[in-house]
Amino acid sequence: MVDRLLGRHPAEEPAVPEDAKAQMWNRVQLARNVRRPRTLDLLAEMADEIVEIHGDRAFGDDAAMACGFARIDGRRVVFVGQQKGADTDENVRRNFGMPHPEGYRKAIRAMELAERFGLPVVTFVDVPGAHPGPESEERGIAEAIARSIGTMTRLRTPIISIITGEGGSGGAIAIAVGDVVIALENAVYAVISPEGCAAILWRTSDEAATAALAMRMSAHDQLELGVVDRVVAEPGEGAHADHAETARRLRAVIVAELDRLAPIPSDELLAARYRRYRAFGAYTEVTTPPVTPPPPRGLVDRVRDLLDPTRWLTGPSTSGSSSHDDPPAREEA
C-alpha cells in the first residue's frame, strides 16, 4: 500500500532475504566509507563561498560539527553538519564525527543566527552517534540534543536536512528536523547502530546485518516509511567515487527545495513542520477491555502448591511455578 501511495513498484524490493541482508550491509559499509564526501567536502564542491563559524560561546569549539554561512548557486544559507575526518589524524581531531554538547550548542547558535537574519538552514547529517563519554554526559549531551531538536521545531526559517552518510540516532535527529529531509542513496538512518541493536536484541553484535535489515535503515526504506522525502542517486559505485558529481546532484535538489520553501510564510512553514513530526509513529486505538495479568501468587497459592498431590507425582520438571525463575514485575536490574 505504501508502494502504491508513493507510485513505486513492488518489484524493486529485494526478494531473497539473504541477498537483502548482504545488500543492506553493503549500504551500511558504503555509508561509513572513509572516502565518502563530508559536509565541508560537499560544500567546497557545491558552494560559491563558505564562511565557517566556530565556538558555542560557553565551552569551546567542536571540530566534529561544522557550521557557517555559504552561498549555493547565489542563494545565501546557513549550514550545519557533522564533519568526520578523511584520515586518522583528522579523525582524531574531529572525534570521528561524534559531536560533544558544544557541537550541538554551536549548531543551535548557527540556526538562531539564520532565523534572525532570514537565512534558510541546510543541515548535513553524517554521524555514528553523539559522543558517549563521561565529559559529554557532564556537559549535558542529552540537554544539548533536546534543545537542538526544540530549536529546529520552532525555527522561523526553512530547514533542509540531508542525510549524507550515517544517520545515527539522537546525534542525527538533533540536526535533522527539517521541513524536507533528503537522503543520499547509500545513506542509512536508524534509531540505534545496527551493532548496538544486535547486541541488545540478538545478544551478539555479529547479527548487525540482520538488525540493519530489521530496522529498515536504508535510504529507500526510509523513503517508503515517509521519514525521508527524497533520495538522491549516487554516481558510480557510490558517493566516495565522485565527490564533485555527488555534490552537483545534491546542489540541484537543494536549490529546488530552497526555491520551493522560500515563499512559504513562516507560520505556515512552522505549522506544516509540526504536523510532519506530529504524524510519525504507527498506532491504533482499541476499545476492548485491557488485558488483565494473572493475579500475583500469594501465600495461599503457595500452601496449596505444597498440598497439591500432583506435585509429588509429576516430579521436579513441572512442580512449582515459573515465577521462581522469572518474576518480571519484581525484578530489579
Added chain:
Amino acid sequence: MPIKLPSFRPRKDAYPADLWTKCPSCSEMLFNKQLDKADRVCPTCGHHFRLSAEARIALLVDERSFIEADAGLQSVDALGFVDQKPYPDRIAAAQLATGMRDAAIRGTASIDGHRVSMCVMDFAFMGGSMGAVVGEKVTRAAEQALLERIPLIIVSASGGARMQEGTFALMQLAKTVGALERLRVAGVPFISVMSDPTTGGVFASYAVLGDVNIAEPNALIGFAGARVSAGTIAQELPPGFQRSEFLFEHGFVDRVVTRRALRGEIAQLLRYLVPSPNHPAPIEGRSLFDPIGFLTSLADKVVPDMGLSDETAPRPGEGLSAAVPPARAADREATRG
C-alpha cells in the same frame, strides 16, 4: 530445578522471589507487601525500587482525581520487525505481564487541588521504551496542557527509544519536543520527574527539558548506556556516573527528591509555576485526536493541500489498515505495503 522440600528454617537464599525482594543496596530481604506499603522504598537504607505507573499516579495525585485518557492506544508493527521473536508477540507478552497496553499512562488529575495534565511511564513494559504510543501520549498530554493552560507533569522511567519501531521511534523525539516547545512559548509550565532509569532518547528529549527537573535519589539518568560509554571510549567511568546526584552536581537536575517528599515538592512548585495569563491563546486549533497519524504522514505526500479540518477523517483505504488489531500477519503486510 530441584524439588524444594517445605522447610521451616528461614534460609535467605531460598526466599521465593514473588514474596520477597532483596534490596540491591543493603542486601536486606524485604517482604513485598511491606515494600509496596512503603512505596517501594527500602525501609532500611532508603533504596528506591522501580515503581509501576499505577502506583506512581496513586502516590502523586489527590485521591480519585486521576482520569485516564487514550487508554486504548496500541502500537502497530509498521516495520514488520522480527528479532528473536516478532514485535507484536513482544507487545502481547508485555501486555499480559503488566496489564498495560504500552509503557505510559496519561490523563488529568489534581495535585493539592491544582489541575494538571500528566503522563507517567512504566519500566516494566518493554523497558519503558518509547515508541509511537509513548510519544503520542506524551504529545497529547502536552497538547492538552496547552489547550487548557494547565501544568504538565511527566514522570519518566525508560531505557530509551523502542528499537522495534526503527526511525519512527527516533521521530518521537522531534514530535514530543515540538509539543513542549509550544508550551514554552505559551508560558505553560512543565515539571519533569526522572525515576530510575531515564536514559537514551527519552532523556535526550522531553525528560531533560523540564522547566524544573526533579530526580529520585540514585536513579540512573544518562544519554548513552554505561556499557556503550565504556566500550566506545575505553576508559574507566567515574563513580556515581549517570546517577541523579551526578546530574545534580553538573547542573542538569534542579532537585533530588525522595519518593516520600515528591508529592509535596511538586505541589509546592505548582504554586509558583502558574500558567502565565499574559500569553496569547494557542495559535492553532488543531484537533487533539489524530487516530491514524502514521498514514496521515504518507497521505500528506499524495494530497499536498490537506486542510486541518479533514485530518481526522480517514480517507478511503486508510482506515482499514489502521483500525484492525495489529497482531495478525495480514495486517502487518497491509501496513508495510
